[in-house]
Amino acid sequence: MDQTAQKTWLVEENRFLAERQNHMETILTQGNGYLSTRGTFEERYPLDRQATLIHGIWDDIPIAFTELVNAPDWTSLEIWISGQRFDMSQGKVHNYVRYLDLRTGILHRALRWSPDNGINVVELSFERFTSLADQHMLAQQVQITPLTSQIMIRVRSSLDGHVDNEGYLHWQTVFQDCTPNQIDIQLRTRKTKKLLAMSARLTINNPNAKPLTNDSRGCPGIETIVYQNMGEPLILRKIVGVATSRDSDNPLGLAQDKSIKASTNGYEKIRLANTQMWEDFWEKCDVHIEGDDIAQLAIRHALFQLRIAAPTRDKHVSIGAKTLSGFGYRGHVFWDTEIFVLPFFCLTQPEISRNMLCYRYYTLQGARRKATANGYEGAQFAWESAETGDEVTPPWVPNFNNPLQLVRIWTGDIEVHISADIAYAVYQYWQLTGDDEFWCDMGIPILLETAIFWGNRVEAEGKHFSIRDIIGPDEYHEHVDNNVYTNRMVQWHLGKALDSLTWLRDHYPEKHHLIIKGLDLNKSLLSHWEKVRDNLVILQDPDTGLYEQFEGFFNLKEVDWPNFSNRTKSMQELLGIEGANVHQVLKQADVIMLLCLLRHNYNEDVWRINWDYYNDRTDHSYGSSLGPAMQAWAACEMSLPDLAYEHFMRAAQADLFNVRRNSDDGIHAASAGGLWQAVAFGFAGLDISLDRPRINPRLPSNWTGLSFKITFRGNCYEIDIKPGHSSIKVDTGSY
């Protein structure tokens, strides 16, 4: 691979900048579908945001109910060169480079450092990874080579339990121990009493380096001091086993087994196993873009970040809005997962998308509690969901400027469309995979229980039904009535719920019988669903096909856009919450989002008139991070690939270049998932509504090629697009 091509696999920096460290930590996040570790430095720096977040390890917090708990820092490594603590903000640094290799998931760092202005100089080389081959295994290596003379090197490697969630402590250390070659720690969350264990084993290549234990409270470790000869690298390798009480009744035993096994096999072997798993992933999931290195790197980075956050084996967790890469939204799961992220997994790694949908099935109990609490029947999914499916949207947050005036967050109460979004995702998964088992046992129950909620939630008004006092995808407008996106998706949802019963009766009459009985789906209820489906208010001009986003939207004030042409803030910040609410300005696609999801129902004229109306009224630059990628897809549907490309690059740069200035909090998962959809459904024009996938390419003019693979109903398809020559063909090896 030539050097340029290689660059499209590497997320790198050539200079350590303290003020950029939180952004770099996010985009250099590594993981394996079980946990993720942010790209903090082993030696730690002030104001870094060190974090290892593990799926399912929740603990209680004030206001926002629960959050994923930051696990002990397994990378902790302190180094002294000639008695001086290694610190890149002190001494002299040369030849610094750090990069995350997306092909292997390995984070590398190399530099030369002198504590004393060149008298003593060492070369330092770090690497670390979270094994994709065994999710309980983490590994780290450091090489330290004296370049000037024999140098005294002191190294201390620890499992550092002194970690916090942005200043909040969740752990109590319940056990710690160290011997000259093993470090153990076990901790318990303060409120939820979950256990987490880590067990590390160390090897050092220099027999003169005698390991000494150092079990300081909450931070057990091993250290050594050695006089290292010039030119000879001191190599320290640390292999860490990690397990929780979600994995085993004896997590410490499991973690110890893992680290012992791994160190018996040896570092090279587990490194190789990890690399092979990443090769397999890219073989199946890579998107290859020619002629545009930034777009190429961005899509790969997005897919890498999605993969490491996706539960490989766990059916009781899903991907949060910020993946496992930061403290933003505290690990909570939104509609982002089903509508933005899931299609990539459905079409490349359906077993993972199945896990994520099982999570929704297993949290139905919380959704039922939410419906009951709101006075409804059935199941109403939480806007923000965590361990149990109960609503965990913080109902209030302090107003930064005036704490007497708390800001009420309404999304948990009235952003109801998520229940239809999840039904949509469940149905889509079934359509793309043909997984009847899931569809029968989990999918249809989800559809039906949420349909019961909808049948109850709608309000009869004469012949019609309304859904009032809600928030649609465009969150600039709260407490609206008959939001088109919501109502149309509910209409779709009820239709599919009714269809699913017919299908079940035809294919699995026993199961049909049981579910009819179990959920008391009597005739009058089903005919009520039909009536709602047929008479739900859908605000659309019958002549032109133009939708009105919600009741009264067309009567809102128009924004004087030229006045805002040079803005650097969102329209909501500029107009105020109340101001945005009374203007025709969208935080993100709302009607257009609907057109994308139900695209086979809309002809070119409907697309055109709605596009023309809403595209210009959307806050593409500073509105929702969910918007740009979807807008790119929509622009492709309008045959505007170069405009689509502008939107696409907004999403592509969101994290890599921190253009929204909030990547410190974690990866924008929806934007990453949207990028893949913009490529597949947008630029490639992938159509999966038929028996086999078709494409309808419309590449941006600077792209000279696009190729990727998908899995559709058990078959793998290779899509290869070049200007003037495109193909889609079934791979011989079925998935």
Next chain:
Amino acid sequence: MDQTAQKTWLVEENRFLAERQNHMETILTQGNGYLSTRGTFEERYPLDRQATLIHGIWDDIPIAFTELVNAPDWTSLEIWISGQRFDMSQGKVHNYVRYLDLRTGILHRALRWSPDNGINVVELSFERFTSLADQHMLAQQVQITPLTSQIMIRVRSSLDGHVDNEGYLHWQTVFQDCTPNQIDIQLRTRKTKKLLAMSARLTINNPNAKPLTNDSRGCPGIETIVYQNMGEPLILRKIVGVATSRDSDNPLGLAQDKSIKASTNGYEKIRLANTQMWEDFWEKCDVHIEGDDIAQLAIRHALFQLRIAAPTRDKHVSIGAKTLSGFGYRGHVFWDTEIFVLPFFCLTQPEISRNMLCYRYYTLQGARRKATANGYEGAQFAWESAETGDEVTPPWVPNFNNPLQLVRIWTGDIEVHISADIAYAVYQYWQLTGDDEFWCDMGIPILLETAIFWGNRVEAEGKHFSIRDIIGPDEYHEHVDNNVYTNRMVQWHLGKALDSLTWLRDHYPEKHHLIIKGLDLNKSLLSHWEKVRDNLVILQDPDTGLYEQFEGFFNLKEVDWPNFSNRTKSMQELLGIEGANVHQVLKQADVIMLLCLLRHNYNEDVWRINWDYYNDRTDHSYGSSLGPAMQAWAACEMSLPDLAYEHFMRAAQADLFNVRRNSDDGIHAASAGGLWQAVAFGFAGLDISLDRPRINPRLPSNWTGLSFKITFRGNCYEIDIKPGHSSIKVDTGSY
């Protein structure tokens, strides 16, 4: 001193009970007026609440704005006996005793411990103190004596920066270092950027015990391993210097100076200096009760706890509701300080009470901001006050049962009487000390600026003035009108404000001129104050003298008291917030409190009718912790010393025996201060309204004697009460 007499100086336990540890930590709190350290064990236990709180070291938190930050654990000490970590919940413990000696402020612990069922046994003896002679000096000693054979002993002594405020982190370590005999750490608060430094020096009596550095991140320490001969004590002494950026631009330098100086002088010398300072304190402040060891111990413990929380030199801090002894109320300062705690200091250590009132003067700017924010002129003191005097009452707290329904805390908005309470305390301080300088430069400005607020806050209604929508001392009733306590105190306040101007004009015409000009106290304003003073609604029956606590109180429902005779909860818990609000039930003395404060204005008949009405309607057992001591005083005024004694003992046992079950959060400062007032103003009948103090003893029948000293306008008086023979005489040495 015989053993019984000695017991009245010792707060002790003879058994380690993990479930009682938080209570013991509170009542064994040590301090020196600069900082306090809770009585946690050096080796730490799960669920302990380790804390060292330092005056003025505030950092931001959500909801409650700011809190005193828990400083590094300077007592941190880990001990291994034959390789087993010393832990009283493991192995065998014998002859355990722990006690705080109130005479010296030294906390002692002694025990025998065996890790291995008697094969190896050691005797351990600990002591530690926070020097009252030099507030920047802390000291600790441990003696470990093998009793069975030569034993391998390992000891690690640290400055442990891994500390939190109930799970919340405030520190960032900015520097740490250790050498074989010195440990340094410097930290910075995350938001307010205050620096704190500690520097420790260690001495070990066994020359074979070589000290090794152990600077693990955030917890620098020194450790040693030694084979100690049977019967020979290993003695480790640690002297710690502590300083903050409030003390010096170079707090680490100051802390180092202190620890070096102290270790040069030697442990014995600084121990002696501390003991002497405590002797001086007790010489001046002890209250000697004969015939009642529990009351004797309780009053000494209360005075000890008040003394260690009182700012010896600092004019910018004051005593919080829970002193420096726990996390309750986060260090915030309430009216508790001026009305309940201050009289003890005014009459025994006036220089300390002056510091506490200076704090109010220096926080006037915050009080002005509060008045402005509420639309008033002048200065309105915060209900909860911290560094700046701005209001820091949490406006909302989550409802434990339903987070959607936050509980609105109204005290910060409408419990307005604190501004009059502070004026009262300022005037009282002046009256008791004759400190004209404070009175002119700080006292009168406080009185006048808050009087401006009152003139603005009252509402004119025809000829009368009302104060509506407030909370009085009885917090069971919110949003009341014309609370008698408040209105009468405001009336008093405006009267004294006007008097103060006359006094100032007569004594310091220049200052009078300046303040009239500076505060724009024009004639119309002063005549407005007069009008308010003379026409403020005071709800009192002109015939009987019975006050109505607030408008409509007499119309509220009566509680059916016999129904609640065996209760174990507060009346508010039993009736609900709304229920208590509509009943004639008081959380604490309200009208009776007023009678106590302005006692020289009320004759026996007024006392009688109000006492009879309100005493029976007050929740003495489970209402406010502020109540019992004041009620004891009031009962003495009613010549009911044995009833007074019941109330007194409720207050006396509040912390020592944790009868309110919330001592884990810290000492009840107001209750402690109230105890002294109950003794002085109640049982001794001390009257300081005249040129020299008088007494009017009314001892409870089980007391055979009561003696204490007071300082009044520069003279020291000795009060000595025996049944049938009492005296008060001026001491020869003036204060």
